[in-house]
Amino acid sequence: MKFRKFIQPLEEGFLSEGDVIRAEGLTKQFGNFTAVDHISFTVHKGEIFGFLGANGAGKTTAMKMLCGISTMTDGQVCIAGYDLKWHVRRIKREIGYMSQKFSLYEDLKVWENIRLFGGIYGLKEDEIERKTELLLDRLDLRKQKNSLVRSLPLGWKQKLAFSVAIIHNPKIVFLDEPTGGVDPATRRGFWEMIYDAAEQGITIFVTTHYMDEAEYCDRVSIMVDGRIEALDTPARLKEMYNSDNMDQVFHTLARRAKRDE
Amino acid sequence: MIKYLIEKEFKQIWRDRFLLVLIPLLPALVMLVFPWATTMEIKSVNISVLDYDHTPLSAKLINKISSTSYFNITAVAMNKREANDHISSGVADMVIEIPNGFEKELVNDRTSSLMVLANAVNGSKAGFGTSYLNAIIIDFAAQMNFAQGAISLNTMGGISVEPYYWFNPSMDYKIPMIPALIVLIVTLLVGFLPSMNIVAEKESGTIEQINVTPVSKFAFIAGKLIPYWIIGVIVLSIAILVSYLMFGLQPKGSIFLLYGISIFFILGISAMGLLISNYSSTMQQAMFTMFFLIIIIILMSGILTPISSMPEWAQVIAAINPMTYFAEIMKLIYLKGSTLADLMQYIYPLVVFFVIIFAWAMLSYRKRG
Numbered sequence: 001m002k003f004r005k006f007i008q009p010l011e012e013g014f015l016s017e018g019d020v021i022r023a024e025g026l027t028k029q030f031g032n033f034t035a036v037d038h039i040s041f042t043v044h045k046g047e048i049f050g051f052l053g054a055n056g057a058g059k060t061t062a063m064k065m066l067c068g069i070s071t072m073t074d075g076q077v078c079i080a081g082y083d084l085k086w087h088v089r090r091i092k093r094e095i096g097y098m099s100q101k102f103s104l105y106e107d108l109k110v111w112e113n114i115r116l117f118g119g120i121y122g123l124k125e126d127e128i129e130r131k132t133e134l135l136l137d138r139l140d141l142r143k144q145k146n147s148l149v150r151s152l153p154l155g156w157k158q159k160l161a162f163s164v165a166i167i168h169n170p171k172i173v174f175l176d177e178p179t180g181g182v183d184p185a186t187r188r189g190f191w192e193m194i195y196d197a198a199e200q201g202i203t204i205f206v207t208t209h210y211m212d213e214a215e216y217c218d219r220v221s222i223m224v225d226g227r228i229e230a231l232d233t234p235a236r237l238k239e240m241y242n243s244d245n246m247d248q249v250f251h252t253l254a255r256r257a258k259r260d261e
Numbered sequence: 262m263i264k265y266l267i268e269k270e271f272k273q274i275w276r277d278r279f280l281l282v283l284i285p286l287l288p289a290l291v292m293l294v295f296p297w298a299t300t301m302e303i304k305s306v307n308i309s310v311l312d313y314d315h316t317p318l319s320a321k322l323i324n325k326i327s328s329t330s331y332f333n334i335t336a337v338a339m340n341k342r343e344a345n346d347h348i349s350s351g352v353a354d355m356v357i358e359i360p361n362g363f364e365k366e367l368v369n370d371r372t373s374s375l376m377v378l379a380n381a382v383n384g385s386k387a388g389f390g391t392s393y394l395n396a397i398i399i400d401f402a403a404q405m406n407f408a409q410g411a412i413s414l415n416t417m418g419g420i421s422v423e424p425y426y427w428f429n430p431s432m433d434y435k436i437p438m439i440p441a442l443i444v445l446i447v448t449l450l451v452g453f454l455p456s457m458n459i460v461a462e463k464e465s466g467t468i469e470q471i472n473v474t475p476v477s478k479f480a481f482i483a484g485k486l487i488p489y490w491i492i493g494v495i496v497l498s499i500a501i502l503v504s505y506l507m508f509g510l511q512p513k514g515s516i517f518l519l520y521g522i523s524i525f526f527i528l529g530i531s532a533m534g535l536l537i538s539n540y541s542s543t544m545q546q547a548m549f550t551m552f553f554l555i556i557i558i559i560l561m562s563g564i565l566t567p568i569s570s571m572p573e574w575a576q577v578i579a580a581i582n583p584m585t586y587f588a589e590i591m592k593l594i595y596l597k598g599s600t601l602a603d604l605m606q607y608i609y610p611l612v613v614f615f616v617i618i619f620a621w622a623m624l625s626y627r628k629r630g
Contacts, residue, residue, distance in 0.1 A: 025467045069472045088629075092475040103470035107276045108269065119265025120474045149278075 004234075005037035015064050020045050020172055020203045021066065024187035026075035028061050035061040038075070048194065048204040050234075053223030054254045059207045060190040062223070063174055066205070067097050080171045082093050093121070096165035096173035096202075100180050108143055113149055113164060125211040135163050155186035159193060164198055173197065175206040179213065191216055211247040223248060227260045262476065266484030270458075275486065284450065288496045289447045292503035295441050296435040309336040309353035311344045312404045318364035322401050323551045327356070348380045355379045355390050367405065439510050441564035444502040444526075448558065449586055451493040451527050455534030456551040458485055472628045482623045486531050493527030495521065509622070513598030517589070520527035522608055526587040529615035536622040557582075583614045602614040 015022045018191035028036040036058040043049045053059045056199045064070035066079065068088040077084035080094040104113045117126035127173050136142045139159050149157060158178060166173050175194075179187040189215065198204050206217070214220050214234060221231040230237055230253060234246055274280050308326065312319050327334045336352050338344035347353040358376040366373035377394055379387035461466040471481065496518070504510050512519055534551060541547035557567070561575055562584035569578055579585045586607040593599035593607075 067473045069469060069629055089475050089477075092473060096472070097470070097473035099466070101466040102471070104470075105273070105467055106465070107273055108353060112269070115469075116265050116269050117474070119268075120262060120471075122262065122475075122478055181624045215530070217603055 009085045010076055010078050014076070015081060016042075019043060019044050020080055021205070022078050023066070024076045025063060025107065026077055027073045028065060028070065029073040034226055036065070039223070039226075039228045041221055041228060041231055043203060043205060044219075046201055046203055047218040047254060048198050048216065049118040049208065050217030051207045051223070052214055052220055053207070054257060056259060057257070058226040059223055060176055063176055063194060063205070063207060067095060067174055069094055070073060093168070094171045096153035096168070096170040098158075098161050098165040098173070098175050098178055100177040104149045104164065106180070107148060108153070109146050109148055110160065111136070111145050113160070115168060116165065116168050117164045121126070123168065132168060135160075135167075139163060155182045155189070156188060158182065158186075162190070162193055162197075166202060169200075170202060171203055172203040175204065177209060178209055179208065179210065210252055211245065212251070216245040220246070222253050224253055225255050229253050229256070263480050263484045263487075266476070266480060267487050270488040274492075280454070282525075284492060284496065285419075285499055287450060288446045289502040291442060292439070292500050293507060294409045295442050296438055296508060304331060304556065306332050306355060306393070307335040307345035307353045308332050308388065308394075309338050309344055309356045310334055311338040311341065311356055311358040311451045313361040314359045314363040316364035318405070322359065322398070324392070325401055326397055326516065329393075329397065333467075344378070345384055348378065354386060355394065356396065367402070371419075377581065379554050409560075426434060435508060435628070436510060437592070437596065439504045439508060440595040441588055443504065444562075444564065444584060444588045444591050446500055447493055447496050447523070447527065448554065449530045450496050451489050451554050452493065452558075453487050453548070453551055455485065455531045455545055456541075456547045459538035460533060460544050460547045463553065464544060478623045478626050478628070482532070482535060482619070482626055485535055486528055486619070489531035489534070490524065490527050493523070497523055497527075508510060510595070512595045514594035514600065518601055518604070519594050522587070522590055522604065522611065525608070525615045526610040527582055527612060529583050529618055531614065532618040533620045536606075536618060536625060539622060539625040539627070550569050558584050561585070562588050581614070583611055586610050 020044050020238065021041075022041075024040045025038045026036060026040070027034065027038050035261055039062065051063065052061055053183070061070065065072045066077065066084070072084070079091045081089045082094070083172075084091060092242065107211075114132045114135055115128055118131055123131065136145055138241065139156070139194065141156065141160065144152060144156075151158070162173075162175070162178060165175075178197075179190050187210065194204055194206070194216075217234065219233050220237060221230065222228065222237075223226050228248070230240070232240070237249050238245065241252050243249045243252065265360075310323055323334065325478075326332050335432070338356065339349055344353075344356040344358065348356060356378040358378070360374065360376070365375050368442045375398060378421065379391050381387040459468065462471070487528060501512075501516075533554070537550050537554070538547050541550060557578065561568075561571070561579045562577060562582050564584070568579045568585065571579060590599075590604055590607045590611075593604060
């Protein structure tokens, strides 16, 4: 019989000055299956942190725990200065999230989606209006303001979903395979938005399947079978594994996987 | 924050063509059609006559029976076996057996007996039919005594002619059914619609996006309940309006009181829908669970069968069933004109039901998997 550790508040200085996320021994267990197996990592303020791994390696599960929509089985996590075990709601105010399903309301119009999430995050009426105008211009969606999100092309939906996810100027935004299913040009456009956000000081935590995107990240972690097998800058990882590109690095590591997808 | 959530729910309902048609049309149709169909009035009961007497008096009685709009003489039996055949083959619902010497006994002894057989497969038809027939016979006997001028009514063994009640042509069975039907249609709509709601967001994945936001459980559930309360008020108003226009029926009591009390009932049933939605992972699952619950709620609310004649376990269910109380309240306000003070005993259970189910719906909404 296993007892859950007595929950203690995080020690003073658990999260150092320049960091926004620190996870120690983060674990998720579904019965006998350990989806995420005691992973530890730190994410620096303002960086683009690539969170890679094959399907089933546990990336999405780990990300959901960090976002507070899945409970962790074990571990200590501090996000934006708050303990994940105790202050989920406060953390939620400081983070944005966009999943591979880019969950905007398809039966709401473009401006209505912006308004809804603006309102939920506590923006004031005039702030919402200002933000809506700004986004419509920036995303070049002015003509589509009154279109249902359902009718937008996939690439535009992704851009809109990303903009909505950072509408409240969060400290961190979590992106779960944000660019699935679109052409390279559209993906490039999306990454420009990511860079813009990072420049504004928003930390980006992103999972992806595209290894060219991994090259865009400041640092990259690679998960294999629920564990982090490597974590460093793309350049150092390539050096370490004697590879020309991240694709080779990824395959070298992913080959070690024993788990089925 | 709730404001934006409510706004969003309304926009979504507004965009749903099906709901937009369903919400006003269903109550209107139900109120137009069902009061005619749910009438308890028994008409055209088929009777087989087994007359052993063959006297002018027995002929007169048969004539009297067949002259009412309730009975049709569809067969004449020569003996008991034939009469039984008529019932088992469905030719007749009832048999009236007039014994030999009926006239003689009635004239000489002032009393006589008849036998009435009824096919009780259709219980209410048998019950009502027997009562009607009894009343006709009593009336017949009374008339006869008057006609002979020999005996006064009092000597008829204290039988009163009260059952005339059954023949009162203006006694309209549609009227008491209407408040019950209003409750029924409100329950259906404000029960089923919310049960589809949260689970639909689960299926489309939008709930995940809501869950990463700091929306509180209270705001989330309240934001979903309030639109259904407004829908419930619209449905209630349409049903009340149609029953007024079609049947001229309006509540004897205060309509404001009616609307005021309806808040607790509508919110309670809607919260139950959301509760089911929380526990379901597919729309199908939510719908069938709700179906099951709504059937129990309707059957054990006393609107179709009296609660007092239910077995004890069913009475327990009826006692925790919010429809039991709201149906009673509607009936009392509509037909009797009861006031707030009269109705308090029925309002408390509605409030308690709402508070418990709302709290449960709030707690069972899980933001974390």
